[in-house]
Amino acid sequence: MQDKPLVEVKKLQKNYGDTQVLKEIDGTVMPGQVICVIGPSGSGKSTFLRCLNMLEKPTAGQVLFEGKDTSKFSDEELTVLRERMGMVFQSFNLFPNLTVLDNLKLAPIRVKKMSDKDAEEEARSLLKRVGLEEKANVYPSSLSGGQAQRVAIARALAMDPEMLLFDEPTSALDPEMVGEVLAVMKELAEDGMTMVVVTHEMGFAREVANEVWFMADGYILEKNEPNELFNHPQNPRAQDFISKIIGN
Amino acid sequence: MKVKGRNILLTIMTLCLSLLFLFTIQPTHHTAYAADDSLQKIKDRGTIIMATSPDYPPYEFQVSKNGKSRIVGMDVDIMKQVAKDLGVKLEIKSMSYDSVLVAVETGKADVAMSGINPTAKRRQSVDFSEIYYNGGQSFLINKTDIGKYKNKAALAHKKIGAQTGTLQYNLAKSKIPGATVKGMDKNTDLVLALKTHKIDALGIETPSAEAYVKNDHDLAMIKSGYKLNKNETGSAMAFRKGSGTLAAAVNKSIDKIKAKHLTTQYLADAGKYMKVNTNNTSMIHYWNYFAKGIEYTLLISAISVIFGVLLGTILALMRFSKSKLLKAISVAYVEFVRGTPLMVQVMFVYFGVGIIVNLPALLSGIIAVSLNSGAYVEEIIRGGINSVDKGQTEASASLGLAKSDTMRFVVLPQALKNIWPALGNEFVSLVKESSIVSIIGVTDLIYQLNIVRADTYRGVMPVFIAMCIYFVMTFILTRVLNYFEGRMKHAR
Numbered sequence A: 001m002q003d004k005p006l007v008e009v010k011k012l013q014k015n016y017g018d019t020q021v022l023k024e025i026d027g028t029v030m031p032g033q034v035i036c037v038i039g040p041s042g043s044g045k046s047t048f049l050r051c052l053n054m055l056e057k058p059t060a061g062q063v064l065f066e067g068k069d070t071s072k073f074s075d076e077e078l079t080v081l082r083e084r085m086g087m088v089f090q091s092f093n094l095f096p097n098l099t100v101l102d103n104l105k106l107a108p109i110r111v112k113k114m115s116d117k118d119a120e121e122e123a124r125s126l127l128k129r130v131g132l133e134e135k136a137n138v139y140p141s142s143l144s145g146g147q148a149q150r151v152a153i154a155r156a157l158a159m160d161p162e163m164l165l166f167d168e169p170t171s172a173l174d175p176e177m178v179g180e181v182l183a184v185m186k187e188l189a190e191d192g193m194t195m196v197v198v199t200h201e202m203g204f205a206r207e208v209a210n211e212v213w214f215m216a217d218g219y220i221l222e223k224n225e226p227n228e229l230f231n232h233p234q235n236p237r238a239q240d241f242i243s244k245i246i247g248n
Numbered sequence B: 001m002k003v004k005g006r007n008i009l010l011t012i013m014t015l016c017l018s019l020l021f022l023f024t025i026q027p028t029h030h031t032a033y034a035a036d037d038s039l040q041k042i043k044d045r046g047t048i049i050m051a052t053s054p055d056y057p058p059y060e061f062q063v064s065k066n067g068k069s070r071i072v073g074m075d076v077d078i079m080k081q082v083a084k085d086l087g088v089k090l091e092i093k094s095m096s097y098d099s100v101l102v103a104v105e106t107g108k109a110d111v112a113m114s115g116i117n118p119t120a121k122r123r124q125s126v127d128f129s130e131i132y133y134n135g136g137q138s139f140l141i142n143k144t145d146i147g148k149y150k151n152k153a154a155l156a157h158k159k160i161g162a163q164t165g166t167l168q169y170n171l172a173k174s175k176i177p178g179a180t181v182k183g184m185d186k187n188t189d190l191v192l193a194l195k196t197h198k199i200d201a202l203g204i205e206t207p208s209a210e211a212y213v214k215n216d217h218d219l220a221m222i223k224s225g226y227k228l229n230k231n232e233t234g235s236a237m238a239f240r241k242g243s244g245t246l247a248a249a250v251n252k253s254i255d256k257i258k259a260k261h262l263t264t265q266y267l268a269d270a271g272k273y274m275k276v277n278t279n280n281t282s283m284i285h286y287w288n289y290f291a292k293g294i295e296y297t298l299l300i301s302a303i304s305v306i307f308g309v310l311l312g313t314i315l316a317l318m319r320f321s322k323s324k325l326l327k328a329i330s331v332a333y334v335e336f337v338r339g340t341p342l343m344v345q346v347m348f349v350y351f352g353v354g355i356i357v358n359l360p361a362l363l364s365g366i367i368a369v370s371l372n373s374g375a376y377v378e379e380i381i382r383g384g385i386n387s388v389d390k391g392q393t394e395a396s397a398s399l400g401l402a403k404s405d406t407m408r409f410v411v412l413p414q415a416l417k418n419i420w421p422a423l424g425n426e427f428v429s430l431v432k433e434s435s436i437v438s439i440i441g442v443t444d445l446i447y448q449l450n451i452v453r454a455d456t457y458r459g460v461m462p463v464f465i466a467m468c469i470y471f472v473m474t475f476i477l478t479r480v481l482n483y484f485e486g487r488m489k490h491a492r
């Protein structure tokens, strides 16, 4: 593992109007690391993730990507940032007006200026990787939730990113489909992909994550390696939260 | 998405003021610079353009022969003689009576000739030729009322009808004590009102009254008994102000016509056409009129809906743009267009814009209807864009796609699919609303309907036919659109 951080977050703060959603967030993501973020609903996990790829502009503090302040990025630099940092959403957000194949091809062609032929080749091999090559020409509405999320992951991969952000990728899925998506994510982690994953799948976190961050009230209250954090949480809020999700 | 109300108001006001400026500056421009080239212009062009409202037999009306329709009547014959004397060809532009004077003022036509009385008020805005015919004033009444309304005095406190903007209208108002004067745009409508006893008498020029009485045995006429200055009651041709050379040349022809008593012959010829007409007043005989009307109505609606969608899309994108100026222009445009009647917009494009570039009536109609439709389509498209889930934009941004690409490949296609039914409705309503272009003489269904009514002296039947045609058109259109909507749903 290299020693230079890929992403550094320093005193990150985000307000929506008068409400402070992120109060003071600090953290470092090293290349190849998998970080799982857990915490109660409304604690600001999604907001934090969206500040990393600048879907939201931080109110104060900094997000450094390879040491450079992302809030000072030009439009071109922002495009490059998003090429290198993909995102997968809870509700998939596939484009319903395009076929599965075109969902994968759109960004490589428009952003990376890839030729149609190369983009198609790449897309088909990615679909194969997530086990959906036979779905290339269907529209997203005919996919099951698990299939849709695997396509969404393939779409993010089509930009050949170094890092992926996942915002609760399995919480909109029927339980029997969670496994297939987690399996794909696990494979990615094993291949060395840097990932920040908001999830409450403790099994996945234990198995794959290097670190788990517990978030509440706009702060990261505790960081530790997964088994330590799940078995011996120090912060009382974390203890309370973990006992609840284990109880479920 | 909010633009301050004050901003919009400001933009609209600037828009209005600059338009006002444009139009106030126009007349001075003409008196200051233009020498009288009115006659020379016509000779150079080789054509004299006459504006007329061909629903006023025997002055001017439309007849069909061998499936072809043309405008005939005393005015046309006189104008043919004038054109011959000038050594040029005659071109006739037909439009509503309200529009003919505006047409010469704005240079759409060289001469307006539609049985126009040269009143003092009109002389302020146009020049007139000598009076070429003085038919005198009469009233049309129902034959059953012949005993009741023997003369003008008997009409006191009654309901009198007259064409709006005509001498007859003003006379009825000022010279018949206690009369209620009801104005309508067309004599055909007024005759119908008379026959259904909505009015008691109809003020009309004697030759027209004679034509109606000859063609409709339920009608009778009485002399008006007005004491009038002859100069105000005859018919004259109107020219744009400052057309001295043209007026002089035309007056020479008129003198010749008067000396030879040619108008008697012209009226007799017009009467013959009217005879031909009344022999065949079944609606089937006029099917080609209605067919042509349908063709134009569909043409205007279809083209306008396409341009409306293009314009509406541009306006909607402007509305979503970062630039405050673009946003304000879009908001102002939509507010302005929605806040003014289509009819006014049609007249503005034809006559107003016509001062700068000379647009044919059909093109003006299409432009006005498209511009109007664009404002409404903008709202539909904006709704469609807002209806697309925010997650779509975010997913697209997270892939590094530019805002414009996101719009083009992700948001707009989905928005268009969502608003397809609303756009279909817009098309259907355009088919109905485009009927307004008939006022500038576009030969759409309404225009044809009025020709058929004037031609057949039948007030109701053509209206009924047109109503059925409109219904069938919109009904079929709705079915077709529903079919495609169903197929679009199927494809996903």
Ligand SMILES: Nc1ncnc2c1ncn2[C@@H]1O[C@H](COP(=O)(O)OP(=O)(O)OP(=O)(O)O)[C@@H](O)[C@H]1O
Binding pocket: A016, A021, A039, A040, A041, A042, A043, A044, A045, A046, A047, A048
């Ligand atoms: N665009 C916004 N405008 C105003 N408030 C917002 C906006 N987005 C999020 N919030 C508020 O910020 C807080 C944190 O939201 P966020 O979605 O980051 O929480 P979360 O931890 O992801 O919750 P969940 O587990 O429910 O997804 C919430 O109270 C939410 O209402």
Ligand SMILES: [Mg+2]
Binding pocket: A045, A046, A047, A167, A168
């Ligand atoms: Mg969330």
